[in-house]
Structures are given as C-alpha cells and as structure tokens.
Amino acid sequence: MQNLTRITRTRVAWLVVGLLALLAITVAVALAGGNPGRKEAPASPRLSEELRAAVNPAGVLEHAERFQTIADEHGGNRAAGTPGYDASARYVANRLRRAGYEVTVQRFELPTSAATLDAGLRETDVTGAREYALATDFAPMERTAEGEVRAPLRPVDAGSPTSGCEAGDFAGFPEGGVALLRRGACTFGTKARNAQEAGASAALVFNDGEPPGEVLLGALEEPAVGIPIVGTSAAVGEDLLAREGTSGVRVFVGDAASNHTTNVVAQTRGGDKDETVMLGAHLDSVPQGPGINDNGSGSATVLEIALQLAELGARPGNRVRFAFWGAEEIGLVGSRHYVEGLGEEEISDLSAYLNFDMLGSPNFVRSVYEGPDEVEGVFGEYFEARGIEVETSSALDGRSDHGPFQEEGVPTGGLFSGAGGAKTKEQHEVFGGEAGAPFDACYHQECDDAENLNRRAIDQFSDAAAHATAVLAQR
Ligand SMILES: [Zn+2]
Numbered sequence: 001m002q003n004l005t006r007i008t009r010t011r012v013a014w015l016v017v018g019l020l021a022l023l024a025i026t027v028a029v030a031l032a033g034g035n036p037g038r039k040e041a042p043a044s045p046r047l048s049e050e051l052r053a054a055v056n057p058a059g060v061l062e063h064a065e066r067f068q069t070i071a072d073e074h075g076g077n078r079a080a081g082t083p084g085y086d087a088s089a090r091y092v093a094n095r096l097r098r099a100g101y102e103v104t105v106q107r108f109e110l111p112t113s114a115a116t117l118d119a120g121l122r123e124t125d126v127t128g129a130r131e132y133a134l135a136t137d138f139a140p141m142e143r144t145a146e147g148e149v150r151a152p153l154r155p156v157d158a159g160s161p162t163s164g165c166e167a168g169d170f171a172g173f174p175e176g177g178v179a180l181l182r183r184g185a186c187t188f189g190t191k192a193r194n195a196q197e198a199g200a201s202a203a204l205v206f207n208d209g210e211p212p213g214e215v216l217l218g219a220l221e222e223p224a225v226g227i228p229i230v231g232t233s234a235a236v237g238e239d240l241l242a243r244e245g246t247s248g249v250r251v252f253v254g255d256a257a258s259n260h261t262t263n264v265v266a267q268t269r270g271g272d273k274d275e276t277v278m279l280g281a282h283l284d285s286v287p288q289g290p291g292i293n294d295n296g297s298g299s300a301t302v303l304e305i306a307l308q309l310a311e312l313g314a315r316p317g318n319r320v321r322f323a324f325w326g327a328e329e330i331g332l333v334g335s336r337h338y339v340e341g342l343g344e345e346e347i348s349d350l351s352a353y354l355n356f357d358m359l360g361s362p363n364f365v366r367s368v369y370e371g372p373d374e375v376e377g378v379f380g381e382y383f384e385a386r387g388i389e390v391e392t393s394s395a396l397d398g399r400s401d402h403g404p405f406q407e408e409g410v411p412t413g414g415l416f417s418g419a420g421g422a423k424t425k426e427q428h429e430v431f432g433g434e435a436g437a438p439f440d441a442c443y444h445q446e447c448d449d450a451e452n453l454n455r456r457a458i459d460q461f462s463d464a465a466a467h468a469t470a471v472l473a474q475r
Contacts, residue, residue: 022028024158047314048470054308055301055466057459063300064292064360066091068450076446078285078296079135080261080327080334081110085284092283092324093264099310101118101266108337109333110259110327111142123180135215135329136286136444138204138232141188142219142331145226146253149202153249155180156195156243161208164191170198178249179203188218189233192225197309202228202251206237211420217331220446228253255427261326263334266306271319276349278321279305280335280401281356282328289446293421295454298356299324301462305469318351325401328357335401339408350474355414356403359461360453361440364417366460367393369402375413378468388460389430395421400423415464417457419443420452432442 067088073075076086082142097103112301132138154177157169161184164170173179179195183205195203207216216231228251231241240249264283267276281298285291306322327333339347352375368379376392383390393416396402402412418439428435442448 025407041099044316044474047312047316047474048467050312051305051308051314051466051470052463054312055304055462057455057462059304059308060297060300060458060462061431061453061455063303064296064453065450066301067296068290068292071285071292071449077187077287077289078283078291079287080284080330081259082287084290085261085326088283088299089262089264089324089326092299093266095303096264096266096306096322099307100269101306101310102269103264103266106263106265106334106338106341107260108262108326108334110261110330110333130234131370132173132232133287136213136233136288137215139215139217139330140233140253141192141205141229142251143222144220144229147202147228148250148252149178149228150250151176151178151201153178153180153204153240157243158182158206159449161185164194164205167194167197170194170200173200174200175199176201178251180237181205182237183208183216183218183316187221188229188231189221189225192220192227192229195229196225196227200227202249204230204231204232204237204240204249204251206232206240207234209234212238213420261334263326263338264324265321265338267321268309268316268319270315271473272317273319274349275318275351275475276321277469278323278350278353278405279356279469280323280325280353282326282334282401283324284326284329284334285448286329286444288444289442289448290450291448292450293358293360293362293448294443295328295357297358297360297417297445297453297458301356301359301458301465304462305466308466318473318475320473323401324343328401332401332403336404339404342408347410350405350410351475353402353405353410353412354468354472355396355400355412355463356461357396357400357414357416358419358440359415359465360455360458361417362452362454363417363423363439363441364454364457365423365427365431365439366390366457367395367416367418369396369412369414369416370394371413372411375411375468375472377417378471379413379464381455382397382464382467391427391430413468415461417454418459 070087078084157163162181165186180201212235215233218231220263325334406412420443425435442452
C-alpha cells in the first residue's frame with residue numbers, strides 16, 4: 001500500500017513538473033524568437049557540472065588513505081575473507097548509510113577451493129623454499145578435488161603447447177608425482193584426466209603468454225578428476241621448471257578458517273527503478289598487499305561520487321546503484337554471485353553497468369572500455385569535448401566485474417588506467433610517461449600502497465565517471 005501511494009504521488013509530482021517544464025520551454029522559445037529546429041535539452045545539464053565540481057581528487061584520496069590505514073591495521077592487506085576486507089566493507093557501508101542511501105550487505109560463500117588453496121615449493125636441501133600466493137601466483141581450478149600432496153614435481157612435455165594432451169606424454173611418469181603442464185591445445189579436463197591416469201597425485205597447469213605474472217584461472221568441465229588441479233602464472237611455471245629436480249611441491253586444497261565475504265550495495269531511494277544505472281568497483285585486494293590502486297582507486301572514486309551526489313541533494317530521474325564487490329581477485333566471485341541472484345526483470349531494469357578497476361596507475365593510460373555506443377559514447381564524447389585523448393580497449397574484457405553483467409546482456413562500460421603490462425611506444429606518445437615500463441610496477445604487490453597513485457589520473461577519471469553517472473542517471 002505504501003508503495004502504491006508513493007507511486008501516485010510521484011506521478012502527480014511529475015505531471016506538475018512536466019507542465020512547468022512545458023511552460024518554461026515555451027517561454028524560452030518565445031524569448032529566443034522561436035527556434036523550431038532546436039532539440040529538447042537534457043533534464044538537468046547542470047548535474048554533470050555540479051557533480052564534477054564536487055568530486056575532486058582530495059575527496060577520493062581521503063578514502064584511499066583510509067583503505068591504506070585499514071590494511072596497515074590488518075596484516076597489510078584487504079583480501080577477501082580477511083579482517084582487512086571486512087573493515088573496508090564496514091567503512092564503505094557506514095559512509096553510505098550516513099549519506100542516506102539504502103545499503104545492503106550481501107554475504108556469500110567463497111568457493112571452498114578458491115578460498116583455501118595454499119601451496120608451497122620446498123627444496124630438498126631446505127634452503128630457499130619458496131611460498132606461492134593464492135590468487136597472485138596460483139588458483140585452484142573450478143571443480144578441482146580437495147586434498148594435500150607433497151611430492152616431487154615432474155614436467156610433462158612442458159616445452160610444448162600440447163603438453164599433457166596425450167597419454168603418451170606421461171611415459172615414465174613416477175607414481176604419485178605432481179605433474180607440471182603447460183596450458184594449450186586441449187582442455188584442462190583432458191590434461192587433468194591424463195595426469196590422473198598416469199598416476200599423478202596433483203597437477204599444476206601454468207599459463208602461457210603475456211603478461212607472465214597473470215595467473216591461470218581455469219575450470220574443469222566436470223568434477224570427474226579426483227586429484228587437486230591448480231592453475232599458475234607463466235612466471236611460476238618457468239620458476240618451477242628452472243628448479244626441477246631439486247625440489248618437491250606441496251599442494252593443498254582444503255578448508256579455511258573464513259570462507260565467507262560480502263558485497264556492499266547502495267542505491268538512491270528515489271528514481272525510476274526500470275532505468276537503474278549501476279556503478280561498481282571491487283573492494284578486495286590480493287593477499288600480497290593493501291591494493292590501493294587495485295582497487296582502492298576505483299572503490300574510492302565510486303564512493304566519493306555516491307557521497308557527493310547525496311550531498312548535492314540531487315534527485316536524478318533514474319535510480320542509481322553503487323556496488324563494492326568482494327572476491328574479484330579470486331575470479332569475480334562477488335559480482336557473479338550478485339548477478340546470479342537477480343531475476344530476469346531486475347536484469348532488464350539495469351540500463352547500464354559502469355566498472356572502475358584501477359584508476360590511478362602511476363604510468364597511466366586513459367582507457368575507455370569497448371562497449372555499446374550508449375555507454376562507451378558517454379565517456380568518448382566527454383573526453384573528446386575536452387581535447388583529452390583516450391584509447392578504446394578491450395583489455396579488461398570479461399576480466400573484471402563487468403563480465404557477469406556483460407554475459408547477461410547489460411550494456412557495460414568503464415575506465416582503466418593500466419595494470420601490470422608495459423606501456424608501448426605508441427601509448428607513450430599519446431599519454432606520456434615511460435615507454436617499456438609497466439603501467440603499475442606495483443601491480444598485485446606489497447608496494448601497491450597510498451603512494452602508488454597518480455593524482456592526475458584520479459582527477460581526470462573521477463570527473464569522467466561523475467559525468468557518466470550524471471548523464472545516465474537522467475537519460
Ligand atoms: Zn582489480
């Protein structure tokens with residue numbers, strides 16, 4: 001009943017606004033001496049201007065500093081399932097609640113294997129044993145079996161892209177060894193089954209290609225393989241290959257202390273819900289560091305836009321929703337959980353999803369996600385009008401939290417300043433900075449701290465994000 005009353009009242013209010021607007025347009029046309037060719041102006045062209053004036057780098061950086069303090073107080077990181085993440089989520093939720101938003105904290109389970117896999121490399125003479133890190137160096141494949149294995153490591157035709165695709169590759173494989181395989185040519189399931197049939201107790205499949213630090217996030221077609229199967233980065237694969245013969249590995253997939261984490265979602269109390277525009281950023285870091293550029297920068301930007309929109313008392317015609325995702329770093333777990341929980345109608349209510357992941361890379365590029373015109377164009381036109389050069393990029397295609405939305409047909413877009421890859425000569429000519437050097441030399445490392453942000457990138461990107469929010473919220 002309450003809802004119905006509200007709808008009626010809203011309609012009456014719109015009718016009045018409509019009549020006033022008509023009157024205003026008539027007067028304006030009359031004053032201008034009439035101009036029948038002139039198009040109707042957007043609802044409030046000033047909202048973009050006002051929001052951009054209110055969203056400034058100082059405000060964004062204040063949240064980023066806060067994320068740094070939280071990491072410092074909680075073991076140096078803000079990874080999913082850790083107290084550092086939970087404290088980040090509380091900070092964001094409290095700020096949004098105090099600003100008047102309707103806030104939901106959505107709790108979800110981390111996939112057991114992803115939450116808990118732990119692995120180490122141990123040399124037989126004990127000196128120089130190396131620990132590898134979950135999410136950064138390796139990740140258990142989806143549907144892997146659990147278990148713990150300590151065994152010698154044996155590369156299987158690891159120089160070839162067809163590594164492990166045929167039973168014959170395993171000729172002479174020692175019973176109970178851990179197979180080291182290169183990605184390529186056949187499915188992970190085929191490699192895993194061949195390894196199991198050859199007597200392997202576990203298998204590691206390392207990534208192929210660039211960037212070498214990118215961890216392989218694989219999935220097995222069916223849970224038919226009874227041994228732990230883990231993906232690693234190409235760098236870890238090369239490292240293990242170089243140490244072959246002197247080392248054994250420990251691979252563990254099992255239970256962890258905390259296997260829950262959260263998403264924080266806030267929305268405006270008014271606005272047309274059928275035209276909901278959504279902004280999102282992942283709030284979790286990797287376990288290696290505080291994650292201030294990746295992705296404190298995006299989280300801080302989205303949070304500041306939300307707070308300033310409320311502060312302005314703006315009442316955009318469309319509902320605006322802000323999401324802070326958990327567990328992006330272990331495979332877009334939070335955003336996927338959220339999207340899977342939406343009904344068909346709730347999906348169709350989303351007019352756009354904008355993603356912000358890494359906005360402050362020290363050696364930055366200005367990338368606009370490749371996407372449908374209605375979203376990409378908003379960013380494109382904004383930068384073009386200011387003579388600021390951008391590149392259109394599909395580099396993050398499906399690799400951040402817009403992926404699950406994209407799969408459901410929601411128009412998606414976003415901004416990106418570059419991750420661990422190297423800046424090309426061409427990018428250097430357009431964006432300055434250092435050619436051949438990484439966009440972010442601290443990507444997924446301990447040094448991704450509050451110093452690891454480019455203020456100019458934050459400034460330009462937060463303005464563009466504020467503009468897109470204002471435009472889409474009134475379209
Ligand atoms: Zn990220």
